[in-house]
Amino acid sequence: MPFWSSKPGKPPQLGSATSLSHVQPPTPSLASTRPWYDGWGTSRKVLASFFTALALFGSGLASGWWLQNELVARQESSTAARPDDGTLDDFAANIASGAMPDLRGLGSDASKQILADSGIPVDRVEVTTRAAAGRPGIVIEQTPPFGSSDTAKVTLVVSTSAQVPVVENRSATEVISELQELGAQVIVKSRYQPDAVRDGALDVDPPVGAPIPDAVTLTVAQSPGSTYLSKLDAMESGCGTGSESMNGKKYENSVTCTANKPGTPKPRKSVWNLAHAVDEMRATVGVPTDSVPGTRVRVEVFADGTPVAAVDAGYGQPADLYARVSGALQLTVVATALTDSGSSRDTEAVLADPTILGSQQAIVDLTGENSWPTGGRDSVHCW
Numbered sequence: 001m002p003f004w005s006s007k008p009g010k011p012p013q014l015g016s017a018t019s020l021s022h023v024q025p026p027t028p029s030l031a032s033t034r035p036w037y038d039g040w041g042t043s044r045k046v047l048a049s050f051f052t053a054l055a056l057f058g059s060g061l062a063s064g065w066w067l068q069n070e071l072v073a074r075q076e077s078s079t080a081a082r083p084d085d086g087t088l089d090d091f092a093a094n095i096a097s098g099a100m101p102d103l104r105g106l107g108s109d110a111s112k113q114i115l116a117d118s119g120i121p122v123d124r125v126e127v128t129t130r131a132a133a134g135r136p137g138i139v140i141e142q143t144p145p146f147g148s149s150d151t152a153k154v155t156l157v158v159s160t161s162a163q164v165p166v167v168e169n170r171s172a173t174e175v176i177s178e179l180q181e182l183g184a185q186v187i188v189k190s191r192y193q194p195d196a197v198r199d200g201a202l203d204v205d206p207p208v209g210a211p212i213p214d215a216v217t218l219t220v221a222q223s224p225g226s227t228y229l230s231k232l233d234a235m236e237s238g239c240g241t242g243s244e245s246m247n248g249k250k251y252e253n254s255v256t257c258t259a260n261k262p263g264t265p266k267p268r269k270s271v272w273n274l275a276h277a278v279d280e281m282r283a284t285v286g287v288p289t290d291s292v293p294g295t296r297v298r299v300e301v302f303a304d305g306t307p308v309a310a311v312d313a314g315y316g317q318p319a320d321l322y323a324r325v326s327g328a329l330q331l332t333v334v335a336t337a338l339t340d341s342g343s344s345r346d347t348e349a350v351l352a353d354p355t356i357l358g359s360q361q362a363i364v365d366l367t368g369e370n371s372w373p374t375g376g377r378d379s380v381h382c383w
Contacts, residue, residue: 099118099147099148100118100120100145100146100147100148100149100150100151100154101114101115101118101146102146103139103142103156104138104139104141104142105138106138106139107137107138108137108156108158111139111156112125118151120151124152124153124154125154125155126154126155126156127155127156127158128155128156128157128158129157129158129159129160130157130158130159130160131159131160131162131182132159132160132162132182132183132212133182133183133184133212133213133214133216134183134184134212134214135159136159136161136211137158137159137160138158138159139156139157139158140157140158140183141156141157142154142155142156161211162182163210163211163212164206164207164208164209164211164216165178165179165208167201167202167203167208168201169200170200170201171199171200171201172188172199172200172201172218172221173199174201175201175204175218176188176218179212179216182212184212184214184215184216185214185215186215186216186217186218187215187216187217188217188218188219188220189217189218189220190219190220190222191219191220191221191222192221192222192223192225192279192359192360193221193222194224194279194280194324194326194357196221197221198221198222199220199221200221201220201221202219202220202221203218204216204217204219205219222359223360224279224280224357224358224359224360224363225358225360225361225364226355226356226357226358226363227355227363227366227367227369228353228354228355229255229272229281229283229331229351229354229355229356230242230253230255230354231367231369232272232366232367233272234270234272235271235272235273235330236270237270237271238257238258238268238269238270238335239255239256239257239258239270239335239351240257241253241254241255241256242254242256244256244288244350244352245288245290246284246286246287246288246318246352247286247289247316247318248289249352251350251352251353252353254350254351254352254353254354255283255350255351256288256348256349256350256351257270257299257333257335257348257349257350258335258347258348259297259335259336259337259347259348259349260334260335260336260337261336262336262338264336267336268335269332269333270332270333271330271331271332272330272331273330274325274328274329274331274356274366275365275366276327276328276329277358277362277363277365278325278326278328278331278357278358278362278363279324279325279326279357279358280322280323280324280326280356280357280358281301281309281321281322281323281325281331281354281355281356281357282320282321282322282323282354282355282357283320283321283353283354283355284318284319284320284321284351284352284353285297285299285311285313285318285319285320285321285349285350285352286313286314286315286317286350286352287313287314287315287347287348287349291315291347291348293315293316294314294315294339295315295337295347296312296313296314296315296337296338296339297312297313297335297336297337297347297348297349298310298335298336299311299313299321299333299334299349299351300333300334300335300336301323301325301332301333302331302332302333302334303323303324303325303330304329305330308323309321309322309323309324312338313349314338318352321354325356331356335348335349
């Protein structure tokens with residue numbers, strides 16, 4: 001209560017009957033006459049107790065926060081799965097027991113601190129490094145294993161950044177094995193590529209030389225999809241399809257074309273729509289077994305009007321034909337007689353079981369048939 005107040009809690013009003021001469025200062029109590037420092041001893045004890053309690057609380061809070069952060073770091077680590085990540089209580093109990101803690105996925109400094117808190121001196125700890133996939137600077141291997149009581153010597157292997165290896169001209173099996181040894185999960189995709197070695201590595205993501213993350217995508221050469229040219233309907237045909245004997249052997253899916261005489265102004269031809277789905281054409285070229293001995297023919301192949309292959313073959317002398325037709329819309333075949341048959345019978349050229357090849361899905365789309373070769377469809381696998 002202010003010393004100038006005549007009534008508790010109510011100051012005098014100016015102009016009222018109350019005057020300052022009537023205001024009596026309060027009588028000092030016995031307590032107010034004691035020195036200010038007289039109660040300091042008691043206050044000091046109270047403050048000391050308060051700050052001690054506050055320090056203990058802060059220490060417990062900091063320890064709990066540190067342990068919780070270590071557990072979170074452990075759970076978010078991308079290293080190999082551990083038998084049991086455990087709870088915060090399990091983690092703390094393991095430290096208190098003096099047994100070897102599970103340090104995989106933790107940083108080197110944090111691991112040393114945990115070992116020290118477990119009663120394992122730092123001078124017993126040896127730290128080495130090894131290139132590995134994923135985040136660098138974390139423990140990827142430890143000796144002794146988690147839970148062991150023999151901690152006379154501790155070895156920690158800490159990861160350093162590993163680079164994506166070269167994959168060109170290597171088998172997929174070899175590349176996958178190398179990436180797995182570095183700790184990466186390998187996602188394998190397949191793709192058909194003309195002239196590529198089947199099951200050879202084509203591409204990798206991330207690219208060669210980049211740091212290896214936890215997962216790497218490897219593209220592998222896929223076996224092609226294929227079908228016989230005779231399975232397609234010709235847009236324009238100077239050839240027949242079906243079984244044919246050539247050089248004493250029967251071919252069930254042949255294309256047999258009537259050969260044009262040399263110099264024919266408008267030669268007969270056969271045209272097929274490839275719908276940009278085919279990359280290669282392969283066949284064996286010759287003449288029917290019942291042809292006149294000595295008969296010879298020439299077979300030419302065009303992709304959208306551009307010559308892409310030509311072979312000469314004869315009676316008893318077949319020849320292999322290979323044409324690269326990637327991206328072509330139309331395939332054209334023209335046969336020409338190189339000798340006179342000596343009879344009224346037309347000279348014929350045989351394309352024995354001519355096969356067109358492309359990606360598996362493209363061939364299915366072209367033919368509407370599931371003619372998958374051994375190895376299956378386009379696919380993605382994880383290793």
